Amino acid sequence: MIEVRLFATLREGRGKIQMLNASEFACAGDIIRHLDIPTEEVAILLINGFHQKPETPVKDGDIVALFPPVGGG
């Protein structure tokens, strides 16, 4: 399984944590699309605590964290 942790507004309608079957996803971008999150709404993508790109492969046991852009002042 892959544990997906969602932050801030990305939780709306999706919850805080989703457990997904690793065999259904080749990369982090596949997970973002599966969760129906528009690309522009993901600013930070972490895999096991480190910043990665959507095309980074994912595997069983990974923890993926997604954060939306925060840009106000």
Place this chain on the structure above:
Amino acid sequence: MESRYERNIPALSEAECTILKEKRVLVVGCGGLGGHLIDMLARIGIGAIRAVDSDVFEASNLNRQLLCEVPLLGVSKAQAAAERVRRVNPEVDVEAIVTLLTEDNVRTLLKGFDAVLDGLDNIQSRKILAKACSEAGIPCIYGAVSGWVCQAAVSMPGDHLIDLLYPEEATLKDKSVLSFTPSMCASMQISLCVKLLVGRPVETGTLYYFDLLHQEFETIPMV
């Protein structure tokens, strides 16, 4: 040690207070973040502040911007910030620059400063500022807010932190900011800035993320 700074001690040493008096900090944006940033810099005893903002206060700023008061609606944010500094700590050399940060003026604005505090409210200006700081070899202490959430980090020249935080397609969806979020973010920015200026160890390229709705705090190594 003069009485104004008595309660800085021993959290800061007298030597560190003296160092701060010699430092010059540029604050870009004098709104939600910038108001708190400038107030905290003045109180802790920074040597000089240049406050940059092209806007005037509007009624919609009243819910969160420390320096925004009803009698100041229509007044320049940068000039109000400078007046605030003069009332709080006349020892600080403060200068208000009423202008919009652009690619054309950014290098002039940050010349001669030891650190830059990012109090901006849009991605485009943040990228202009970050690029110029990197080219000038000046650390930029980044902060941003949205709703209940804020994040802060120290960006050092060449780390491209802002480009990592804002991919090309990133857009800001939530325009809300609550009253307490900017002060949380500004506190984190100033604590990082003070440590950097006095020469204490500080994590650079690490994003500190605060979700004040769920009381969640994350430390994220970005670079």
